[in-house]
Amino acid sequence: MTVTEVKGKLLKVSDARRRIQQWINYTKRNCGGLRLQGTYIKVYLRELMKWLRKSLPLSYDRRSRAFTISLAVAFGSILCGGSYYFRGTKKRLRSYSAPRPFLRRTRSQTLLASGARIMYISQDKISQEDQDERSVRDSERSKSRKNNTKKVYISKRDGEVFERDKYLFKAVEQSSARHSQIFYSRFLNQMSAIVKILIPSWFDKNVILLSLEVLFLIMRTWLSLFVARLDGQIVRDIIAGRGKRFLGDLAFWFAIAVPASYTNGAIKFLQRRLSLNFRVYLTRYVHDMYLDDRLAFYKLAFDSQSNSSVIKNIDNSIANDVTKFCDAICSVFADIAKPVIDLVFFAVYLRDNLGTLGVIGIFANYFITGYILRKYTPPLGRLASEKSSADGDYYNYLANMGSNSEEIAFYQGTKVERAKVKELYDTLYAKTMQIDQSKFNYTMIEDYILKYTWSALGYVFASIPIVITTLSSGVNLENSNMRDFIVNKRLMLSLADAGSRLMHSIKDISQLTGYTNRIFILLCALHRVHFRRFNYGAYPLNGGEMRYGGGGKEMVGGTIQRNFNGIRLENIDVIIPSKRAGKGAKLIAGLTFQVPPVIQPSLSQANSTQDLDKNFDPNVPLFDSMGASLLILGPNSCGKSSIQRIIAEIWPVYNKNGLLSIPAASNLFCVPQKPYFTRGGTFRDQIIYPMSSDEFFDRGLKDRSLVQILKEVRLDYLVRRHAGWSYMDAVADWKDVLSGGEKQRMNFARILFHKPRFVVMDESTNAISVDMEDYLFQLLAKYRFNFITISQRPGLIKYHDMLLEIGVNGDGTWQLQALGTAEAITSIDNEIDTLKNQLADVDKLQEQRAVLKKKLQVV
Structure with missing residues (x-):
């Protein structure tokens, strides 16, 4: 473009501006006979609106006001909504350049370090009325969205809000129970x-x-x-x-x-x-x-x-x-x-x-x-x-x-x-x-x-x-x-x-x-x-008025001591929670034991809490001191698993003179009788449970430590089953993929990963072969864990230092003894005699079987 053409366009623009200015000045001089030349714009607009009200009919004046108010409300709300979304977009753009805050992401929400949350609500479910209003094109478009959330x-919730609302409800x-008003x-x-x-x-x-x-x-x-x-x-x-x-x-x-x-x-x-x-x-x-x-x-x-x-x-x-x-x-x-x-x-x-x-x-x-x-x-x-x-x-x-x-x-x-x-x-x-x-x-x-x-x-x-x-x-x-x-x-x-x-x-x-x-x-x-004083649905036995939470404070009177350097039960009655509270079915009376038998007060707190940020090293023992072990032995329904429930604090201690001393939550790991596997989780999630995968990576932990743990429990063949370490990210219904023995070995892998000082296991090896069972208990002794095993098989005695027999006389009594003593040897001998008596009956059963076969042949 030449200089002459540019000058011509500039002249046209200036000429257009001049004509517009002349038209505005003419309007000011001749608008309805009003002489508004030289007045301020505020005065000009006010006088112009007065002239329009006088010139237009009354009905049009009302309509114009209604229309103006309606448009003002509509555009005002649009402006507020636009500014709100603009501010949110500006914050998101600014967050990309600023350092990202520490957060932990779960499947349905993000938990920020401040305690606030970002929840993700699915919007896939819409009402039938909304479905009828949508066109076919819009419904197909909504179905094609991959992340419709x-x-x-x-913001962070006040921790005392539940205590206040409790009395309101x-x-x-x-x-509602009286409603006599x-x-x-x-x-x-x-x-x-x-x-x-x-x-x-x-x-x-x-x-x-x-x-x-x-x-x-x-x-x-x-x-x-x-x-x-x-x-x-x-x-x-x-x-x-x-x-x-x-x-x-x-x-x-x-x-x-x-x-x-x-x-x-x-x-x-x-x-x-x-x-x-x-x-x-x-x-x-x-x-x-x-x-x-x-x-x-x-x-x-x-x-x-x-x-x-x-x-x-x-x-x-x-x-x-x-x-x-x-x-x-x-x-x-x-x-x-x-x-x-x-x-x-x-x-x-x-x-x-x-x-x-x-x-x-x-x-x-x-x-x-x-x-x-x-x-x-x-x-x-x-x-x-x-x-x-x-x-x-x-x-x-x-x-x-x-x-x-x-x-x-x-x-x-x-x-x-x-x-x-x-x-x-x-x-x-x-x-x-x-x-x-x-x-x-x-x-x-x-x-x-x-x-x-x-x-x-x-x-x-x-x-x-x-x-x-x-x-x-x-x-x-x-x-x-x-x-x-x-x-x-x-x-x-x-x-x-x-x-x-x-x-x-x-x-x-x-x-x-x-x-x-x-x-x-x-x-x-x-x-x-x-409620902190929840009494497990217990009612007062004297017919008095029921207090909130199902009874009064006297229903649960046991004492719990936390952060103890061991597991100790003193004079605890194992009672099934019911409406009768302490008067309910008593499985074990006055149970008392301690693991380890002698508490070392000089043991440092650093040794009692393991550092999970360090990857697993199979050549280094996890603890300085040797671990103690206790076997709780007894028949079915005698209260063995109930002891684990009391240690885990999911069952109460009813008797007032009972004392439960347990270590910190990070030092205690309870393995239930039925292995649990998260649904929709990766293979990594199953090993590190109950830790989340986000926390796993935030701590700088690596998958190679998990592979080393799988080698220790003889499950490394699972990783080789597919494309190497990528199997850690595989998602499946693991309770159906893994066999019974593999599930129980996964529990031992979790123990090695979390490194607790104290482990309580309930029938943790009943689906594992004898040789693998021997290897896993030797593994616990190798890394110096303190563990309590609940079982009904006397064959596990050789892996433990102490023996607690429940239901010796079938009446809920118990007997605690140290293995290696004369009493323990006598108990083992008695168990051997019992097994021999059962084997002696095999010959009689075989004779009866032969007689029945002959009768069948005659028929």
């Missing part, structure tokens, strides 16, 4: 306790979302009232033949549709967002109690008050009932708030047209209708709760079949399982049909009253002012009457629709009552078992 940030639960509502009391979880403070973001939803509901009602007036004006323009006014009103109709459509979309979005936030808050509240260090998920089995199906199917309650409750409460709020706002606005407007008596007649009609519908409303809350319970039973049984499919296949139990599944499905089908049948009569009465009776009464009330005006004046003003009738008719239909939705909400409230009761039962049970 919503990320929600949650206790008071509501006790008042005149004005008492069990539903409202339960809801008042749950709302404190959903909206913890007045400055919470849920309050903002709720306020915005109310604001948009009011705005939608106001726009509906404005559209009703505009509808009557358009009909009047058509009848009067005013073409220009008709086109102007029609153009305004399309203009007002913009904020009206935005308002409807904003209400739906806020309702879904509020439901999602409620679900996040309530789910986190349940998780924090259900899955914390107090082992509420285990103690629920001992809560005698939790006889409800909600606790029996607690997985269904947490996964489904919480979601249904949050959706229902947001839906009911919108279904009640919108009709109430409509009734207020429309009643105020109709009072000027119909008079006070007309409005009173309308509301009298509503009260009569509400009374009739309330009388014929079925107990949908109870039915919905029963259906949810039947659904949970059916789902849990199918899940149990999937978990034990191999065992069922071995037993050939298909017929029995099919009959049981059919029975549970028939129960679910019957509960579902009961709800549908109970709705039939109610729906028929509801449709007759709300759709037809109210429409007819709407025409009657809308015609009253026109008939009265015509009879009083004797003149029929068709244009004015037509406009008033259209406006009144539209408002009456809107009022009838608001009333019908308010009546429909009676049914929704009934269903919400059922969901609220189930959530309240769940939270009350969790608060009981989460």
